[in-house]
Amino acid sequence: MTRATSPVGLSAEEAAARLRRDGPNELPRPERRTLLRIIRDVLSEPMLALLAGGGLVYLLLGDTVEALVLSVFATLSIVITIVQESRTERVLEALRDLTSPRALVIRGGTRTRIPGREVVRGDLILLAEGDRVPADALLAESSDLQVDESLLTGESVPVRKKTGSGEEPFSSRPGGDDLPQVFSGSLVVRGSGLAEVTATGADSEIGRIGASLGGLETEAPRLQTQTRRVVRAFAAASAAVCLLVVAIYGVARGSWLDGFLAGIALGMSLLPEEFPVVLAVFMAMGAWRISRARVLTRRAAAIESLGAATVLCTDKTGTLTENRMSIAEIRLPDGGAHAPASANPRVRAVIETGMLASAPRPSDPMELAFFRLGVERAAPAELARSYPLRPDLLAMTQVWRTPDRPEQVAAAKGAPEAIARLCGLAPDQAQAVAAGAEAMAAEGLRVLGVARAVSPSGPLPESQTGFRFAFLGLVGLADPLRPAVPAAVAECRAAGIRVVMITGDYPATARTIARQAGIDGDCLLAGDELSTLDDAALRDRARAATVFARIMPEQKLRIVQALKANGEVVAMTGDGVNDAPSLKAAHIGIAMGGRGTDVAREAAALVLLDDDFGSIAAAVRLGRRIYDNLRKAMGFIFAVHVPIAGLTVAPLMLGWPPLFGPVHIAVLEMVIDPICSLVFEAEPEEDDVMRRPPRDPAAPLFTPALIGWGLLQGGLAFVATAGAVWTASARGMGPDEVRAVAFVSLVLSILALVFVNRSFSASLLNAVRRPSAVLLAVLAATASTLSALLLWPALRSLFRFAPLHPDDLGAAAASAIALLLALEALKRGWSRVGVGRASTIRP
Structure with missing residues (x-):
């Protein structure tokens, strides 16, 4: 009784040396955003153009200090945006590395699954049905191996492969039967094999013919499309209002340059440039947060869909169980x-x-x-x-x-x-x-x-x-049940998500495991019975079935289609080649990262790194949190622009001297941007995030209730700050004192809006108790900046502020506190009309 000698492969040290020498096993990615491209995109932003325009007008007015300050703010804006964009790109790059095709290699005699980009020449790769070949290689062993090389040859019929003698030169082109070579990008459709890598990256066949794996244009996510529409509408309205303000200043007051300054300030206050930034940051950071739950996001639309899932179809082996037979x-x-x-x-x-x-x-x-x-x-x-x-x-x-x-x-x-x-x-x-x-x-x-x-x-x-x-x-x-599964299933059921188990096991086995997991095992449909049902009958049975047993992979597609026809939003797990159609047909395809095939991963929107059902429940929770926080940020953006714009236009309408110029708006943007993109993104989930029904996937992000709530908040913030300005004027304060009071009141009102919008449902006291390191950092930075503007004579003179007395600051703080308490009282009533969540699918 003997055993065959096992191959050893490269050592870890030799593989690392070859990776450094030859570079990663990947093709150039034209979609990667370099630092120069990020800088170019930032320089083309409308807000930067407005800052530059304001600086030019100040120069024409002979105010070089104001022009210099705006230039400094423009530079700061550029630097902050570049740093933020670069960080986002690094997060995305890390996610790209994790989601690259995986390869099973033998190194030092041990099987190791690594990212495809780390495969090097000389590696021994193991191939099995459903794998994407990670690099060009020569077969050392094969068993009934057939490969689809249509990506390289256009021929859709799979070709047979045979084991090479080791003496063949690696010069054959793809296509045709019985070649001993396999080629990067091709797909194993049958059998298995062991091959030695001969070429990687740009040196592979797919690299030589100039194929690009990243050139496919995909449809923009729904949230991105909605945001673009809102930004275009705001931009058009802002441009019209700004031109009107310039005309009024020029005609009524005879000061066209002052009119241009007022128009630029108004444009900066109205332009919703935070919307696309917030969406980009939330999607990138959301994908990163979900990856920490051992789930990789391959398509941003999956983050949107997670909170809408009504049915979660899961495998048994390895997902509900430990896959440790x-x-x-x-x-x-x-x-x-x-x-x-x-x-x-x-x-x-x-x-x-x-x-x-x-x-x-x-x-x-x-x-x-x-x-x-x-x-x-x-x-x-x-x-x-x-x-x-x-x-x-x-x-x-x-x-x-x-x-x-x-x-x-x-x-x-x-x-x-x-x-x-x-x-x-x-x-x-x-x-x-x-x-x-x-x-x-x-x-x-x-x-x-x-x-x-x-x-x-x-x-x-x-x-x-x-x-x-x-x-x-x-x-x-x-195969023992994973310990965390019963709690995760209960959490999904509490969230209004029906958990359905689909397995190839016997009905008796399926019922036993389902009951252990907390799934109703009595409503079972077996594969042989399913094959006798027409589509209408299957739709009827699928309304109640919670266990599908003895199911063939191709029957999964019929199950998904039946559930979708019933109006369900379907999440489906899968791992095999035959699972790809059902993964693609589901609203949220979830592939297994451990035992799953490359074909399944490429068809899916999410990939489970550890094949654990608990990770799916965690991803749903995070998806709902991300969507909630995105709505909070968007509502805050609607609200915060109202008082800024109002205080920019009010002096023109009421005959007051101008309160804010571009330099003041630039400082306010420095406060607003990190709040929108960082503070709200880092907010923990609502207490009821997994106790509410799934949201309607067709519900818009910008619902009338959300827009109305934002405008109401902004209107009351304008009333509070305008009241502080009116009181200051009535007390006989000078223009610089009034301007300082207006600025302090506005900043404090913005912070009040932050606290109100931190939670849709929790009380102010509970929201304050929830720790947020990011919020504390922003509050500290805001307090420091505000103190410097009021206490440092040079800055105070630059911003045309006069010293304020404690009672002036107390009055400004009182107006912000009154605003906070009023909005907190109104929030409970407004939440009843749906501001706190999107429309749900079912009560």
Whole structure:
């Protein structure tokens, strides 16, 4: 009893050296935003043009100090935006690295799954059905290997591959059967293989022909489209109002330059340049936060959809369970149940045959369970042929040829009914096998049948049904439920999300695992019954079904379509090649990052790094939090622009001297921007985030209730600050004192708006108690800036502020506190009309 020598592959040190020498295994990505591109985009922003225009007007007026200050603010704006954009790009770059295709390599004799970009020349890569080939390579071993090379050749028919002798020059082009090479970007559709990498990155075939993997144009996410429409509408209205203000100043007061300054200040106060910035930051940081929950976001639209999911369809193995199979029971044809450690030779024969029916180097958890028992198997000289699983026959067969025997050994394992069919059992024998499998399944075991045949040397049959198999027994494998699953399922159900389990297991096994997970196992639909239902009948059954058992991968697509036809927003998990259509059809396709194939990952919107159902529930929670916080930020933006614009226009309408110029608006923008993009993004979730029904995916982000609430807040903030200005004027204060009071009142009112918008539902006291390091940092920076503007004579003179007395500051603070309390009282009533959340799908 011997074992074949296992390949060792490169050492970690040698692989690292080659990666440094040759560079990463990736093609140039034209969509990557370099620092120069970020700077160019920032310089084209309208707000920067307004700052530059204001500086030019100050120069024409002979006020070089004001012009210099605006230049400094313009530079600060550029620097802050570039730093923020660069940080966002670094987050996205890290996510791109994580979501790159994975490769299973052998390094130092150990199998390791690494990002495809880290594959180097000389690496030994393991290929299996559903894998995307990470680099050009020469086959050292292959078993019934077929590859789809249509990406390179345009020919959609898969081609056969054979093992190379090691002497062939790597000069063959893709296309045609029986080549010993596999090519980067092609797809393994059948079989398995071991290959040595010969070319990576731009040196690979796909690199030489200039293929670009990033050139596909995708539809803009719905939120981005809505935001662009709002920004365009605001920009058009702002331009019209600004031109009107310039005309009024020029005609009524005869001061066109002052009119231009007022128009620029008004334009800066009205231009909603925060909207696209906030959306970009929230989506990038949201994807990063979700990645920390071990879920990778491949499409931004998935973040929008997470809070709308009404049905979550999940696999059992590896998602609800730990995917750590162990053989718990072996049942022989006489009905006797035995422990796998039994010394019974018939039990040992079942285990050895199961090993022979497995891949030579297994990675499947069920196959690894056979090998972990430590039973030695005779090492055949050659694997003569593999017969893979087929949709019509859920069994696989490996045929081994030994050097000292004329006959060949065929070992089969698979679904008990399929093995019974291969063995040609009589009806009563097949019924006994089914009864034994049902009894084992009722204990929550995954059941496999095992059979063996001996075939004379010579040509092998085209199908595994051509062998004369003898039934050896049933194998029951246990896969424990993940400890966190019941709580995660309960959390999803509390959030109005119906959890549906879809599995290939027996109904009895599926019911047992479902009940352990907290899923109703009584509403079950089996695959054989599903195949008899038309679409209308399936839609009717899908309304209540919570468990789908004995399901073929292609039946998943029908389940998704039926649920969608019922008006559900469907999240679907999958890992195999045949799961790709259902993942793409679902509103939220979720691929397995550990055991999933590259095809499944490419079709999905989210990828689970650890294949854990708890990660899905965490992603849903984060998705709802991100959407909530985005709505808070957008409402704040609506609100904050009203008092700024109002105090810019009010002097013109009421005959007051101008209060704010571009320099004042620039300082206010320095306060508003970090609040919008950082403070609200970092806010923790609402207490009821997972106790409310899913939102309607068709509901707009900018609902009338949200816009109305923002305008109401802004209107009251304008009233509070205008009241402070009026009081200051009535007390006989000079213009510089009034301006200082107006500025302080406005800043404090903005901070009041922040506290009001931190939560849709929590009281002010509860919101204050929730820690936020980012908010504290912004408050400290704002207080420091405000203190410097009021106390430092040079800055005070520059901003045309006069010294304020404690009672003046107290009056400004009182107006902000009154605003805060009034809005807090109004918030409860306004929340009843839906400001706190988007429309829900069902009550």
